[in-house]
Amino acid sequence: MSTRREAVRQALSGYSGFRSAQDLYADLRAEGSKIGLTTVYRALQALSDSGEVDVLRTDDGEAVYRACDTESHHHHIVCRVCATAVEIEGPTVERWAAEMGAKHGFTGVTHTVEVFGTCTGCS
């Protein structure tokens, strides 16, 4: 496990919400690191592969990343004003997605669920 990857992980875990690769790169450079953009992308990809961070796409196609507290599969409810994200658990959805897959003869079923709203502070 390289130092650079660790640096990216730390930069990401300093935030509670989602952060884009470019943002993280800017953060690290601002801190004086000489890291390259390529490496940030590679680190994020590796972290995402190992399940240490979540990835999702914003509406304009940019990938955003988030360091998760828990290892398990879960979803988020994201404030559409301040982008704060709260982790939510959903045995209900998991079961529902699996059922729907089975019902229509689909195998290897996965799903993405994102919930958006306005949080208490922003409404």
Added chain:
Amino acid sequence: MSTRREAVRQALSGYSGFRSAQDLYADLRAEGSKIGLTTVYRALQALSDSGEVDVLRTDDGEAVYRACDTESHHHHIVCRVCATAVEIEGPTVERWAAEMGAKHGFTGVTHTVEVFGTCTGCS
């Protein structure tokens, strides 16, 4: 309302699932149309603005569009091989999303849910 836009709308409604702008462009050209890619994008954007089609992003950042048969809110299960999409209903998820929002003090809660799998024909 222009002829081109109508052509794009029809090309899209010929499919039951999601279709990318590039796919639609290829479809139209294959039919002999001399439409330009730019126009396809413009038409899709206009249709999306007016709420006639839904847009979402695939995991690799590409925008995909669908013309919905029903006005009502529903989701899809998409085959990751052939991209066929089946509409599914989910009172369960709707309720779950609403509950989660309320539980964390979020207002104006919306959600996106997409289920992926491999359909019977492709597995």
Added chain:
DNA sequence: CATACTTTGACAACCGTTTTCGTTTTCGTG
């Protein structure tokens, strides 16, 4: 210290999307 292997980062390539801009089509009006 020598060697093999991995990681790094500058830079270029990619790809879907958007913008630009000159041309064509559409449409209301005389």
Added chain:
DNA sequence: CACGAAAACGAAAACGGTTGTCAAAGTATG
């Protein structure tokens, strides 16, 4: 029908995020 303004069109260039390339730097091993 003819005319001119306004809208739509499409080819090509620009754009922006992401990924690939490759030589240099780092690291472990013997």
